[in-house]
Amino acid sequence: MADSASTLTDVLALQDELVEEAALALPHQFSECSYPLGQIRQAIYLCLTCSEPRGICSSCSIACHTEHEQVELFPKRNFRCDCPTSALAHPCTLHKQLEDVNSSNIYGQNFKGLFCRCGRSYDPNTERETMIQCLACEDWFHESCCNLRERPSSREPTPVGGPEQAAGAADELDDSRSNASSSCLPSPLINGSEYESFVCAGCVATIPILQRYAGTHGVIMVIREADNQEWKRIENSPAEGTIIVDDGRKPDFASAGMKRTRTLSNVDTPAAKRPRGSSPSLVTTSAECIAPPPNPLAQAFFYPQESDRSVLSSGDIFLTEGFRDRWCRCAKCLSSLEPFPFLLREEETYEPPEDPDSGLSLEELGLRALERLPRDRAIEGIHAYNGMKDDLKQFLRPFAQDGKIVNESDIRAFFDKLRDSGKGAAP
Numbered sequence: 001m002a003d004s005a006s007t008l009t010d011v012l013a014l015q016d017e018l019v020e021e022a023a024l025a026l027p028h029q030f031s032e033c034s035y036p037l038g039q040i041r042q043a044i045y046l047c048l049t050c051s052e053p054r055g056i057c058s059s060c061s062i063a064c065h066t067e068h069e070q071v072e073l074f075p076k077r078n079f080r081c082d083c084p085t086s087a088l089a090h091p092c093t094l095h096k097q098l099e100d101v102n103s104s105n106i107y108g109q110n111f112k113g114l115f116c117r118c119g120r121s122y123d124p125n126t127e128r129e130t131m132i133q134c135l136a137c138e139d140w141f142h143e144s145c146c147n148l149r150e151r152p153s154s155r156e157p158t159p160v161g162g163p164e165q166a167a168g169a170a171d172e173l174d175d176s177r178s179n180a181s182s183s184c185l186p187s188p189l190i191n192g193s194e195y196e197s198f199v200c201a202g203c204v205a206t207i208p209i210l211q212r213y214a215g216t217h218g219v220i221m222v223i224r225e226a227d228n229q230e231w232k233r234i235e236n237s238p239a240e241g242t243i244i245v246d247d248g249r250k251p252d253f254a255s256a257g258m259k260r261t262r263t264l265s266n267v268d269t270p271a272a273k274r275p276r277g278s279s280p281s282l283v284t285t286s287a288e289c290i291a292p293p294p295n296p297l298a299q300a301f302f303y304p305q306e307s308d309r310s311v312l313s314s315g316d317i318f319l320t321e322g323f324r325d326r327w328c329r330c331a332k333c334l335s336s337l338e339p340f341p342f343l344l345r346e347e348e349t350y351e352p353p354e355d356p357d358s359g360l361s362l363e364e365l366g367l368r369a370l371e372r373l374p375r376d377r378a379i380e381g382i383h384a385y386n387g388m389k390d391d392l393k394q395f396l397r398p399f400a401q402d403g404k405i406v407n408e409s410d411i412r413a414f415f416d417k418l419r420d421s422g423k424g425a426a427p
Contacts, residue, residue: 029353030062033094034081039104041077042350045070046111050090053111054082059352064093071122073110075349076138077342080105108139115140117200126154128185130192135319135342136203146198146316147222147231148188190220190233190318197323201315207343209336210317211302215295218326220318223297223311236295291328388418 034042034057044055049068060083061070068090080102082088084095087102113121115131116139122131129152131140144151204210213219216236224231300307301315324344327337337343373381395414399406 030059031094032352033057033060033084033092034350034352035084035092035095035099037080037350039078039080040350041075041347042079042081044073044076044079046073046113047088047090048113050088052087052089053107054085054087055079055105055107055111056083056088057081059094060092064090071113074133074138074140077347078104078106108137110139116142116145117202118142118145123154128152128154130188132192132198134200134203135197136199136207136340139200141198141200141316143188145314146200147314148190149185152185189222189231194320195220195318196321197319199317199319201313204315204317207340209333210343211298212291212294213327214302214317215298216292218320218323220320221295221298221301221313222316223301223313225297225309225311227312234295234297236292287330289328289330289333291330291333391418 034040043058045058045061045065046053047056047061047065047068047070049065049070055073055076056065060081064083081095082102082105083090084092084097085099085101109115109119115122120142122140129142129144129149131142132146133140142151143149199207199210204214210219215221215234217238218235220233220235222231222233296307297309297311298313300309301311301313304310324346327333327343341347392414396406398404399410
């Protein structure tokens with residue numbers, strides 16, 4: 001196999017790029033297990049190597065299970081790290097005391113490596129679809145399973161370590177809910193930029209007030225009225241009673257009348273707050289119910305026995321930006337929302353403390369490590385480093401003079417001689 005060759009500029013640029021990627025991927029310290037913090041919302045990882053399906057915190061995923069196969073489950077609420085408990089045989093290196101099993105943790109299908117209502121596993125090398133996390137149960141769902149697109153075929157696995165894979169992974173991190181995926185799929189019926197949160201049908205079925213709001217302004221639902229029809233998105237306009245039906249391609253004027261506008265009314269503002277640009281006389285008090293009129297198409301799906309219309313839907317809803325400010329806050333509506341605090345306020349998600357060394361160059365990290373050494377050892381280290389630097393300059397000078405490329409084998413040969421000499425300088 002031929003030696004890989006790079007210019008010095010290429011090597012330095014690659015090194016800077018790797019340092020930047022490491023800072024983005026691992027910006028935190030991983031020196032403390034989150035177990036002492038109790039039941040909190042935090043990023044959780046499933047260790048597939050350990051025999052029991054349990055969840056571990058970010059720090060333990062790095063410090064204790066770094067050589068194990070893991071699946072990132074992303075944030076889970078009311079979850080305590082299982083690493084230092086007796087549920088896992090692998091000892092926790094951060095929390096030395098063995099703890100009892102976490103009886104308050106809830107382990108859904110994600111802890112079996114399964115996701116969505118279809119119960120499929122997730123393979124990042126073959127999956128082409130964007131997956132959406134439910135605000136309530138925090139499971140992940142395929143866009144096709146939410147009737148946002150046809151289910152695409154799986155893509156061919158990308159060769160491990162290939163540059164295309166690295167570029168694709170970076171793009172996916174930049175926009176995890178892009179309008180069209182990196183696999184060249186067409187845009188979904190509802191683009192990721194058009195909604196803030198998603199609640200799956202199973203959770204909507206257990207939260208009656210979401211059924212009441214489904215299909216109203218800012219609470220989008222996907223339906224069709226017959227198997228041979230296209231899926232359509234529905235929501236009431238801010239003007240009370242106007243239903244918008246959109247198939248994602250052109251307005252259905254026969255059903256909708258007009259496209260949705262940004263007209264402000266007391267329907268889309270919280271109680272006891274004045275709508276932007278309105279007069280104080282329009283302020284709605286918390287004693288008055290300002291919930292919008294129900295969407296008849298959505299209600300026909302949730303309560304078919306009370307309607308003469310047949311509506312098909314998965315039952316999912318998509319909440320647009322600012323949905324928490326639009327709920328009615330009258331006594332009745334508020335009492336229906338309070339058992340589900342994530343609907344009323346954005347949750348805090350624990351993250352480990354930031355690493356002060358994150359983003360530093362290798363030279364800066366080396367200098368910091370040098371500062372922590374005893375003075376005599378630090379001086380010895382500086383002398384050894386300077387000797388190696390001088391010898392390396394001497395070794396590279398002929399390459400620079402002749403315009404030759406330094407191959408990997410050349411560098412390895414230099415350090416082999418350096419190691420064999422045992423003196424910190426090449427003979």
